[in-house]
Amino acid sequence: MKALDTLAQRLVPKASKQVCIAYGDWSRRDGIKGHATGPVKGFVEALKKRATVVPMDEYRTSITCSSCHKRLKQARLSNKLKRKDDEEDIRTKERPSPKERKEIAEMAKFRNPKLADRKIVLRCTRNVLRCTNSGCKANFWNRDVNAARNML
Template sequence: MTTGTSFSISRSLFAGEIVTDGKVVSIMMRKPKKEAGPARTYTEKDFDVVWGLDPGRRDMFVATNQFEESVSCSSKEFYEEARYTKAKQKIKGWQDRHPKVLEAIRNMRTKKTASPEKLKVYIAFMTQRMDLLLRSSQLKPFRRLRFRIFLFMTKKLRQLCERLTPRGKRVVVGFGDWSNQDVAGIIKKSPAGLVKVFERELARYCTVIPIAEYRTSKVHFECQRQLKNQYSQRLCRDGEIRTQKVHSVLHCLNNGCRGMTVNRDVNASRNMRRLLECKLRGQDRPLAYTRQARA
């Protein structure tokens, strides 16, 4: 190996450039992690606005504060304003004009499997078409479209965060730790991508505290009794009228509530706020939101 004209060994400063004879040495340096300090404790006096936020699939989130003000955003609204819907239509048009890319996407095997044989089939399929798919995704129009989606997504996230965090106010949000465990499929316990992105962005604007969602959508906020599903008659696709469960509306059988019906997500967000307030006060989780309540 030859070097430039001069260098200083004591200070490790090279005056010229290093020229090698074709051999390279790489050393991985690991940055030392900072030791985690003591966890900060919060009280109600530290905040002006307290939100309980319930994330979900159909509705990206529903939030309610101590003034009974509600803010919500559906997944459909977010995708449309972030231009995801238009981008998918445009990408589909590009794929239709490239038969090889379309064939690779339509016939792609699944990688969500625990079977080594199925995973081997997926690897063999992808290795033959990897270059084709990478070239199509690196074209300038495609990269420009993805960047435009990122800009509109960031704009929408900022708008949602600003709705929850008014200027000059100290805000805390009790964010439900929903893990998507009730969805059918091979790989579970993973919330929708929008939920995690929104949680990270919201943490830049205010204090976000995770709240366990257990029984928050099943217990009535007013009386802490278990809610029952509402049923209605619906016209099914086969032309038959059947009595089916309404997911978004729940009914309280407690006499004190006089047959009150509530929105499932709004009620859950109010319960989330109650649990956050208990945590800020240093109180235990109410019995109605624990596993002992099922006994």
């Protein structure tokens, strides 16, 4: 297909087998495992004409720490402020654990004094993960950045 060849040419302007492109060999439920669906296969064929193409196993790349190779957990980040007088409305299951209270106390050191009448509410986020290994030099990872580092 001309459109896919043009896209491959934009990605690899000068054809050379020294250029190596890795692509994820993901599978979908409605396709055959390990086989690309739709235009992906045609795009890979167009890239193979211009460079060396290597399929990359993506399994657990986003949830394995790229520094220490331990499993990452979902991060709980502050993305909402609540008035302190509304605390009675917070359900029991949303109350922080002692460990989370300690984290909140640490964050309070850096809190803006103008927001003193507000309470920080921690929520789980999907795109940021945290490493719980105490010896790891990295604490928080963007899911996509971590996956890319693991694929290298």
